[in-house]
Amino acid sequence: MDVNTNPLDVILLGPTGYTGRLCAEHIVRHLPTDLRWGIAGRSLAKLEDLARELEDLNQDRIQPEILAVQLNLEELGPLVQKTRLLINCVGPYHLYSTPVVEACALHGTHYIDATGETPWIRTIIGKYHETAKANGAIIIPSVGVESVPSDLLTWSLVKRIREEFSCPTNEVISSINDLRSPGFSGGTLSTVLTIIESLSFSDLLHASNPFALAAPSAPRETKALPRKSVLETVLGVRSVRDLGTLTTSPNGIADQAIVFRSRSLMLELYGPNFSFRQYQRVRNVFVGVLVHYALLIGLMLLVLPPVRSLLKRYIYAPGQGPRLKKTNAAAATTNYVVDFCAVATPDLPPDQAAKHVFGRIKFRGDAYTYTGLLLAEAAMVILTNEEKVKKVSRGGIVTSATLGQEYVDRLSEAGCLIESKVFDN
Secondary structure, three states, X not given: OOOOOXXXXXXXXXXXXXXXXXXXXXXHHHOOOOOOEEEEEOOHHHHHHHHHHHHHHOOOOOOOEEEEOOOOHHHHHHHHOXXXXXXXXXXXXXXXXXXXXXXXXXXXXXXXXXXOOHHHHHHHHHHHHHHHHHOOOEEEOOOOOOOHHHHHHHHHHHHHHHHHHXXXXXXXXXEEEEEEOOOOOHHHHHHHHHHHHHOXXXXXXXXXXXXXXXXXXXXXXXXXXXXXXXXXXXXXEEEEOOOEEEEEOOOHHHHHHHHHHHHHXXXXXXXXXXXXXXXXXXXXXXXXXXXXXXXXXXXXXXXXXXXXXXXXXXXXXXOOOOOOOHHHHHHHHHHOEEEEEEEEEEOOOOOOOOEEEEEEEEEEOOHHHHHHHHHHHHHHHHHHOHHHHHHHHOOEEOOHHXXXXXXXXXXXXXXXXEEEEEEEO
């Protein structure tokens, strides 16, 4: 491992992309003004233009160092040695970011990104987890809407159950209660299309396994995933107390894989019988059935090359997306929301009174602004609590849940509601 000399605190790679720009704006507006940071990408001209725009947002802070870099190990190695932590917003990650992770793992540089690409995460865990761990690097993928809300909310409920009942958790059922945003960015849509193009059916099937990312040393008990009812199996709908009518979630597979990795990394907290499922809330059973089958049919259609070719003609290009008008920021905050809810049940003996814990994580704003916030605040948790995060996570490729209460506190201060309540059944 190379020792960083005279490092920057943070380098943001890919700041001129859609999510990267929003992350940069959050850094400028909300992180400490003496943060030593840099912005890096392939186009020096674009970086210089962005730096001028960022300076207009806040002239009282240290301006970023501008670093041109190509995405190969020869140039990424020197780049990651300049900083304690790298925020990576260059996607699709499976196409461009494997050498970025490799460079950070080799040189012991902390790393976070906003991917939701489970097959790619599975690949980098296999290749670089042990190297990163040996070199003292904390690497956390999926620090965005996929999959922080589910992962951190689940951790909060598991922790609350330990505190209230001194026992592990039996089950967490999570749902997207509300997710209103102006639309998908070009990067998100490009990622979906290129994953389907580049992976075999077998690879996609492996990625859909809820334990696809779990640490191999963790036991996988048969109770980890309770059998679905006939109604849910056929119609894709179920009803859960305090959550309402639920159906298939578009990011359920990605969130489930991350949560089970968290459980495998912190088994003593979650417990041996822990299970987790992710859904989205709908108004009634009829809507739930429509959503479930629309997602299934849509996925099957995306497998067809002509359908993907047609979509590429109409979607945003990577790096672009539905920009919020600066003059309408107040309306944007009112109109857009990210709201996840969950119910957790303690793993209590049968003779004890049944209880459950309800939790919520909510942000007033669109999903991409939220992702930029999540990345920036996660970076600060690692920078200010490095040794604790290493102790909890044990290093290597881990999850946002290992950032713990410090992350919850920072997000709360940044405007995210995170709460939990205990109820009798």
